Amino acid sequence: MVFKPVSSPHRHAALSTARVMQWVIAALLPGIAVLTWQFGWGTLINCAIATATALLCEAAMVALRGRSIRFYLNDYSAAVTALLLAVALPPLAPWWLVVIATASAIVIAKQSYGGLGYNPFNPAMVGYVVVLISFPLEMSSWLSPQSLLAAGTSHASLGESLAVVAGASADGWTGATPLDLFKHGVNGQLVDTFYAEQPLFSGAALAGVGWEWVNLAFLAGGLVLLGRGIFTWHAPLAMLASLALMAALFWDGGSSTSGGSLPLHLFSGATMLGALFIITDPVSSAVSTRGRLVYGALIGVLIYLIRVWGNYPDGVAFAILLGNFAAPFIDNYTVPRSYGHQRARRATEHPQ
Secondary structure (H helix, E strand, O other), X not given: OOOOOOOOOOOOXXXXXXXXXXXXXXXXXXXXXXXXXXXXXXXXXXXXXXXXXXXXXXHHHHHHOOOOHHHHHOOOHHHHHHHHHHHHOOOOOOHHHHHHHHXXXXXXXXXXXXXXXXXXXOHHHHHHHHHHHHOHHHHOOOEOOHHHOOOOOOOOOHHHHHHHHHXXXXXXXXXXXXXXXXXXXXXXXXXXXXXXXOHHHOOOOOOOOOHHHHHHHHHHHHHHHHHOOOOOOHHHHHHHHHHXXXXXXXXXXXXXXXXXXXXXXXXXXXXXXXXXXXXXXOOOOOOOHHHHHHHHHHHHHHHXXXXXXXXXXXXXXXXXXXXXXXXXXXXXXXXXXXXXXXOXXXXXXOOO
């Protein structure tokens, strides 16, 4: 007689690591498509360079560790890191900047700690911050969205885009992002008056022409992952709710000291990418349900503080790295109550 074990208190996941990463890649495609539509070929070129660099760096580091290259490349985690970096970096960024960012993410932030599952910081955000601090000029050279280009014109062709990535000038296509404009351009004006003077906020655009669509595309992809059970809702919702709360509290209707409207903070910059693809990383985030709520809320508040009172227009990367740093501390105080015990205990507390 064969007995089939019963495992009612446990849930066995049918998705392998590789399958989860494949779903993440698929969920990123809407955002990549909209970025390409609005900003030209640069995003796809970033994806190609970053992916090639990530796979080469991963293979080299795994070989140095004496591990199976094929086994580690087949989990797709390096490709996911590459794509997250590619969509965060400015389109038509110099090829060497993409290489430095990706190599930093894989070599320093991931493999130096032992590879997937051991990295305390999100590798993509480490790579992004390395080049943001080191090369601020190149990291601020975003393109104007397609919707703002003159009638009958479009972004650079594939050949022209490759030439720019290789070193040619892109001044004819570059422009400020909505958060750049808000951070550096108000200069005492009423915010509503300032917005009215900026083509980037023309029409019904509440968070910048083109940028609303980018964030909505990442929101759509993230909801697919949520529906598939790839991550839980706690950290993303807490981050977006705390960011929205801060925006509502410090928005006074449009004076020169206002901190930016709620739509601007939610649908501009890397808000949805951070909320649905970065902070949901199970390795570098908090573990428990309560911990994820605290973790997400902390990151949302930090994003607002950096955007409004810090030195960088979009504080998503810095806020997430600070959240990664705080995650073990959060876990220590949010350990759920074990079955059969009357109270929860801290992770560092010895059981009685």
